[in-house]
Amino acid sequence: MLPISNAPYRDGAKDTLPLVFAAMPFGLVFGALCQAQGLPDWFTLCLSLFVYAGASQFIAATMLAAGAPVFIITITVFIVNLRHLLYGITLIPLVKQLPLKTRAWMAFFITDETFAVTARHLPGLSQNDEKYAKWLQQYYWGSSTFMYVNWVLCTAVGVLLGNQIPELSHYGLEVAMVVAFIGIVVPALQLPSHWICALVAGISACLTYAWPHKTGLLFSTFMAIAAGMWSQHTLFTQLPNKDPQS
Amino acid sequence: MSIEIILIVAMLAVTYLPRMLPFALASRIRLPMWMQEAMSYVPIAVLTVIIVQTSLFKQDQLQLTLTNPYIWAAFAAFVVARIQAKLFITVLSGLIVFFIAKLML
Known part of the structure; x- marks a missing residue:
């Protein structure tokens, strides 16, 4: 920060x-x-x-x-x-x-x-x-x-x-965007539930790629957020919550 | 009206509306706790989907093989981002590995 x-x-x-x-x-x-x-x-x-x-x-x-x-x-x-x-x-x-x-x-x-x-x-x-x-x-x-x-x-x-x-x-110049986004996501992965969120986002992104009208992006986003929250409240409840807003 | 003007106006509307709606209501609504918490996952969720779909799919085909230079670049960027926090270093490392991988594969 x-x-x-x-x-x-x-x-x-x-x-x-x-x-x-x-x-x-x-x-x-x-x-x-x-x-x-x-x-x-x-x-x-x-x-x-x-x-x-x-x-x-x-x-x-x-x-x-x-x-x-x-x-x-x-x-x-x-x-x-x-x-x-x-x-x-x-x-x-x-x-x-x-x-x-x-x-x-x-x-x-x-x-x-x-x-x-x-x-x-x-x-x-x-x-x-x-x-x-x-x-x-x-x-x-x-x-x-x-x-x-x-x-x-x-x-x-x-x-x-x-x-x-x-x-x-x-030429594959989209790679610049990919690595820049990786540089933003990786430091944000601080809790185990953040990793679950990213993992579900990645898997769902592959499975829903072909969905019509790019609906897979939104669907995968909601799945990933839900998975992150669910794991935070069930799997990792003993961990200290680093979220400063709570 | 030409089709181009109609399309610009339509796109402006459907692009600006989702951007504006939360900000327009910002002073009036108070997000419940669970929603504030959910929003903290938004950057990770959306960016990961974009990263995965851009790097693993070429010509609408899943390219989950080691001959895909995007995978090497993404892996390098991941490792470098774990070691240090400077975005520029991460981007540069990823690009270098990408072009090396492209040359060699």
């Missing part, structure tokens, strides 16, 4: 830097992919500017090119984005004191990456420590604006370079 510093915005941006790097190939390839599929440049850019959700944008571009109806694309994107609901609920302690307008803006910038780096500091958030809450809110802005600007710029560069950018899957 970072000590509270005087430059929370910079702290957030700094901690997000590895994830920004990991997102770069995605932004580039997204721009190039849309180009290659003949989608208008303004459309590609608007997706990154106004939707700002990497996985969903890839799904939309691919499905659109495959001739899927808008309704089906929208449903799939909705299901994929339901995980943001969980992120939002997790982040409630961070934002509940803020005015609605600020919360509305902050909500737009929720991504896997910003959530992942911010969530690591949530346990330090106690009811009365206003200074820490302020620090973490600015930290969130540092992380999210850095991710956002990077995403939009990389999309634009991808569109410009077009088919000079080779296909992502060919």
